[in-house]
Amino acid sequence: MTKRIGLLGGSFNPAHRGHRRLSLAALDALGLDEVWWLVSPGNPLKAGASDMAPLEARLASAKMMARHAPIRALDLERKLGTRFTVDTVERVQRRFPDRRFIWLLGSDTLPDFHKWRNYRSLARICPIAVLNRPGYDRRARAARAMGWLRRFVRPASQAKEWTEWSAPAIVFLRLPPDPTSATALRALDPNWHMRWTEGPSGAFRPRIDKIEETT
Numbered sequence: 001m002t003k004r005i006g007l008l009g010g011s012f013n014p015a016h017r018g019h020r021r022l023s024l025a026a027l028d029a030l031g032l033d034e035v036w037w038l039v040s041p042g043n044p045l046k047a048g049a050s051d052m053a054p055l056e057a058r059l060a061s062a063k064m065m066a067r068h069a070p071i072r073a074l075d076l077e078r079k080l081g082t083r084f085t086v087d088t089v090e091r092v093q094r095r096f097p098d099r100r101f102i103w104l105l106g107s108d109t110l111p112d113f114h115k116w117r118n119y120r121s122l123a124r125i126c127p128i129a130v131l132n133r134p135g136y137d138r139r140a141r142a143a144r145a146m147g148w149l150r151r152f153v154r155p156a157s158q159a160k161e162w163t164e165w166s167a168p169a170i171v172f173l174r175l176p177p178d179p180t181s182a183t184a185l186r187a188l189d190p191n192w193h194m195r196w197t198e199g200p201s202g203a204f205r206p207r208i209d210k211i212e213e214t215t
Contacts, residue, residue, distance in 0.1 A: 004163060006030060006129070007092070008104040009038040009085055013053055014193070015062035015073070018180030022131050023071050025175040026104055030129060031160035035104070037062050037073045038088065053193035061193075084117040089126050100163050101126055107140035107172075108133040114145040123149060123168040129159070130170065134177045141172075 006026055012019065015037070023035040039059045042052070055075065062073035080095075082088040085103075093101060103126045105113065110130055113119050122128075128149075130140060140146075152168040159171050 002163075003033045003099045004031060005096075005099050005101050006032045006035040006104045007038060007089065007101055007126075008035055009040060009088070011052065012037060012039045012058045012062045012073075013051070014058060015039075015065040016180050017065070018178040019062075020065050020069065020071065021178045021180075022106075022175060023104070024069060026129060026131055026173060027070060029156075029159050029173050029175065030102060030162060032070075032102075034070045034072060036076075037066060037071060038077060039073060039075050041075070041078045042083075051190065057193035086116070086118045086122040086125075089122060093125065102162055103128045105130050106133050107131065107136040110140040110145065111136070111143045113143060119145060120148065120168075123152070123170070125167060127162050127165055127167050127169040127171070129162070130172045131175055132173065132177065134179050 006023070008019070008023060008026075010019075019037065023037070026032065027035055039055065039062050041055050055078065059073060059075050066073045076092060077083070077088050080088060080091045082091055089101065089103065103122070105128055107130050116122065132140075149168065149170050152170050154162075154165060154169050154171045156171055156173055159173060162169065162171065
């Protein structure tokens with residue numbers, strides 16, 4: 001059978017339990033086989049952010065948070081050499097023709113969706129599922145991009161049938177809320193990425209001494 005994959009892009013700066021809980025809830029609501037976290041080398045809309053941790057540390061935190069779950073933390077954008085989501089999705093679809101993909105978009109991101117490079121082209125090649133984030137539902141529904149996307153909204157009761165939809169198609173999912181925020185976590189621990197160190201193979205792993213300091 002064709003695998004059904006949800007794509008969740010982001011900085012994961014750092015990855016946290018909210019990412020995991022939201023992904024698992026979306027996996028159930030959409031009948032997915034896996035969720036792929038696409039850890040971005042750099043968000044074009046956050047260029048120059050001073051608190052952006054190195055990609056290796058963000059990827060390592062995502063892999064740890066995804067353990068023992070049908071979630072894969074990947075650096076596909078770095079490997080594919082893409083910068084914009086529309087290009088990444090096009091390349092991923094070509095590279096994995098035996099899988100079906102749906103883009104997972106947080107409702108906190110939808111208000112800025114119209115700023116994404118060729119966002120309409122992205123919607124035309126891949127269905128979109130909007131995952132609710134506390135406090136953003138009204139702004140998401142009123143987002144500028146919804147002026148065009150509104151005509152393509154599908155009922156949440158049909159969410160598991162998304163592979164039968166023709167894009168553009170967008171569905172709003174009501175999932176259990178989780179207030180966890182990467183911004184808040186960075187405020188509490190600006191140097192969180194220092195808890196990771198590069199191992200002999202080049203892979204990043206937790207620094208035991210630093211983790212013990214925080215437990």
